[in-house]
């Protein structure tokens with residue numbers, strides 16, 4: 001992780017975080033950023049166990065604490081098991097990052113019900129199940145001022161496609177728009193318990209999920225036309241935002257979505273007056 005994340009060191013000291021889908025891409029960068037900031041991290045994964053194990057090993061090698069826990073976030077029983085494992089390993093949970101997500105792209109007329117339901121079940125229902133379990137734990141334990149001024153933090157990974165329609169991916173766009181309102185409603189409902197809920201909406205970040213969009217120089221050039229800031233995002237761009245949102249530095253921020261997108265949501269087609 002680059003040195004600028006080191007300046008966030010200790011911002012999350014003594015806290016325990018669960019990062020769903022934490023073994024790859026954005027989730028893995030958040031895991032590393034959190035560990036550097038002093039958190040003990042539960043790396044949730046559903047596939048590619050070896051990547052979760054390697055990440056845990058790296059964090060432990062750097063003096064941090066982490067465990068890998070397999071669970072499908074769309075399965076109620078497995079989400080409970082995930083939280084039980086986190087509490088057993090670290091004594092509690094202070095931060096949840098609802099990061100796990102997937103795409104099953106197809107034009108509407110060819111999209112199967114399974115394509116639709118799989119994406120909604122993982123991207124939206126999975127966030128509901130994990131947030132519910134986290135809120136139960138945060139409310140049970142309440143504020144521990146030695147750890148944080150709030151009882152807990154939930155970060156919901158959304159996408160610029162919670163506001164930008166995306167042809168050929170109606171399941172994904174609908175799931176992320178759902179996440180945006182899930183996040184706001186939970187923020188409203190849970191504020192009384194001193195629980196903060198916020199969202200991050202990444203633009204184009206180089207990971208496996210959008211490999212097709214940047215795999216050739218031509219495609220990368222086309223993608224850059226959509227990004228006023230002139231570069232594709234790095235996973236650490238999202239990790240830095242997540243560390244801040246999870247820390248007391250962002251206390252008083254709840255119900256907000258941080259668009260970390262190099263300006264992708266600024267209607268770049270209108271740069272020259274439209």
Ligand code: NAD
Nearest residue numbers: 021024025026046072073099100101159202204205207209
């Ligand atoms: P990724 O494919 O590397 O990460 C997704 C992770 O979720 C994987 O580890 C995958 O195994 C896991 N996952 C999928 N289904 C799961 C399930 N049922 N239970 C547990 N884990 C499951 O891609 P990424 O780009 O790192 O995506 C992370 C998040 O960021 C996703 O929610 C994605 O929608 C969002 N996002 C990514 C981008 C981007 O440009 N990369 C842009 C906007 C939003």
